[in-house]
Every structure is written in structure tokens, then in C-alpha cells.
Amino acid sequence: MVRIMRSTFIALAMALCATTTGAAASAAPQAASPRASASSTQSPTTAPDCVHLTVDWRYTFASNDCSSTYTFRVVYLDGTDVPCRTAAPGALITFPGRGTQGNEVLGAVLCDGEGDT
Structure with a gap:
């Protein structure tokens, strides 16, 4: 046995x-x-260094330690689509984590405007 x-x-x-x-x-x-939106052919701009990500399997926490408000989203290895979120200075916002299937968080990119890019 x-x-x-x-x-x-x-x-x-x-x-x-x-x-x-x-x-x-x-x-x-x-x-x-990274995927570009249908309305924009520009490559996404990486979020500034003062936007910090803490990645876990269930959640990705993004803290805005900058002096300005930023609208950004998290980019995933498998192309998971998440909406853009706005973070005021000092804000902590939550995105999905990397999961248990081998996905990874690549970083945060700025959005072109309000809402999804």
C-alpha cells in the first residue's frame, strides 16, 4: 500500500x-x-515608485505613498483583466492576488483616465 x-x-x-x-x-x-486597450495603442506607463504593491495568494494590496492621486491597475502574468482604481495619497486599495495556479503580479500601470483602460 x-x-x-x-x-x-x-x-x-x-x-x-x-x-x-x-x-x-x-x-x-x-x-x-501587456494588453493595450482597443482605444489606445500606447504601451502602459508604469506607476511611480511611490505606489507599493504587497502581493499574496488571495489579495494584492496597493498603497499610494505619493503626494498625488493616481488611477492605476495591477497587471498579471496571465492577462487577468482588472478595473482601474483611484488612490488618493495615503490610500490602501485591494486587487485580486496571484492565486494558487501559478499566476504572478507583474506590477502596477497608470490608467489613461477614469474607469477601465
Whole structure:
């Protein structure tokens, strides 16, 4: 019984490694070129260094430690679409986290105006 459990565990671990590696390889081209909106062909502007992200599996917390108000969104490796949020100086806002499926938060980008970009 222990032998069957051990071989099953090893097979599952190898399958998980192969799946994770394949997903990261297929998602890499998306990470290199973040999605541009249909109305804008410009590349997104990275949020200033005073916008800090704290990433966890469930939530991504964005704190605006700047002296100005910014409207921004978080960019994910798999292209997850999240709405733009406005953060006043000193504000802490919440976005979805990286999840448990190997997704990653790439950073924060400024939005062109109010609402989604």
C-alpha cells in the first residue's frame, strides 16, 4: 500500500511540474507585451515608485505613498483583466492576488483616465 501511494505521489508531482512549466512558457509572451486597450495603442506607463504593491495568494494590496492621486491597475502574468482604481495619497486599495495556479503580479500601470483602460 505504501509503495502504491509513493509511486502515485511521485507521478502527480512530476505531472504538476510539467504542467506548471508549460503554463509559464505559454504565458511568457503575454507578459512581454501587456494588453493595450482597443482605444489606445500606447504601451502602459508604469506607476511611480511611490505606489507599493504587497502581493499574496488571495489579495494584492496597493498603497499610494505619493503626494498625488493616481488611477492605476495591477497587471498579471496571465492577462487577468482588472478595473482601474483611484488612490488618493495615503490610500490602501485591494486587487485580486496571484492565486494558487501559478499566476504572478507583474506590477502596477497608470490608467489613461477614469474607469477601465
